[in-house]
Amino acid sequence: MPVRDDLRALEGYHSPQVQVRVRLNTNESPFPPPVAWRDAFAEELSRVEWHRYPDRAASELRAGIAAMHGVRPEQVFVANGSNEVLQTVLLTFAGPGRTVATFEPTYQLHGHIARLTGATVAEGERAADFTLDMGEVRRVIRDASPTVTFLCSPNNPTGLEEPEANVRGVLSLAPGLLVVDEAYGQFASWSAMGLVDDELPMVVSRTFSKTWSMAGSRLGYLVGPEWLVAELDKVVLPYHLDAAKQIAGRLALTFVAEMDERVQLIVAERERLAAAMGSMPIDVVPSGANFILFRPRGRSGRAVWQGLLDRSVLIRDCSGWPRLADCLRVTVGTPQENDEFLTALSEVMQ
Ligand code: PMP
Secondary structure, three states: OOOOHHHOOOOOOOOOOOOOOEEEOOOOOOOOOOHHHHHHHHHHHOOOOOOOOOOOOOHHHHHHHHHHHOOOHHHEEEEOHHHHHHHHHHHHHOOOOOEEEEEEOOOHHHHHHHHHOOOEEEEEEOOOOOOOOHHHHHHHHHHHOOOEEEEEOOOOOOOOOOOHHHHHHHHHHOOOEEEEEOOOHHHOOOOHHHHOOOOOOEEEEEEOOOOOOOHHHOOEEEEOOHHHHHHHHHHOOOOOOOHHHHHHHHHHHHHHHHHHHHHHHHHHHHHHHHHHHHOOOEEEOOOOOOEEEEEEOOOOHHHHHHHHHHOOEEEEEOOOOOOOOOOEEEEOOOHHHHHHHHHHHHHHHO
């Protein structure tokens, strides 16, 4: 049975998993959620009426997220990970005959999901230092007139924050919707969340997978104009958020202080890692996220990645990705994991 013609050339999304002692390859939180969260979750789970469908609108969860960001619940759309948030946005606004703009290198799934919906992807190029070139933004927008334009701040896999002036600039130029993917937003020095307005065609997406130590729960959301959230609600499958997930997310929101503490620790560790790596023959890209992109000088990225793996340290090998020759990406782990990474890296780099 042949698949759709336009899907035949597409490749799936791969993130190889290997059994190792130190796993720093998928940008997760190195810490499990607080024990008190797990206990409260287990307790509430025992009271779920499993023979009933869950609250379709996830009202309490939405209200909790809205309160955290100082917006109205009607401005919040929740889904199974921010990937499903992005998919719903693209099902609603992309599709055949429409164009989606990305500025590469960036998160692969933006272009991938856009193509799955049948849209054309216009790939703009970033400058050699991975910053956004506003001249290129103007060119892409003029040539492609995208219905959806993506920014990612901090950007995955580079770690660079998009300065506010760039986000405002793209917002004023883009003819359609601007999506700012802030999967790593909590680790950054600023957020585009404050720009969201019912009158502006812009959404900001976030996830519980990183800061909230809940990658296993698959929960993400966006904040945007009320009319737009209402359109997304029409497109997403009914009851897509199961009862357990709604509880998990709602309870997580009562642990904001604990999560802020973890973010601070990870940011401090990120700076420690970056400084230590900077003292080796390595080009380090400034990061506002929970990971660091780097390029060893005078050594092949692949060989360094393999050397680390031989020492049971797994990081992400981006060296074969377009525009990222010799680049590797390490997720910030626990202080001990980071020490092990640094020791292995300095051995490999000698
Ligand atoms: N956006 C970016 C930029 C990411 O790096 C990721 C995770 N790899 C996601 C979205 C998806 O996160 P999730 O679906 O776990 O919320």
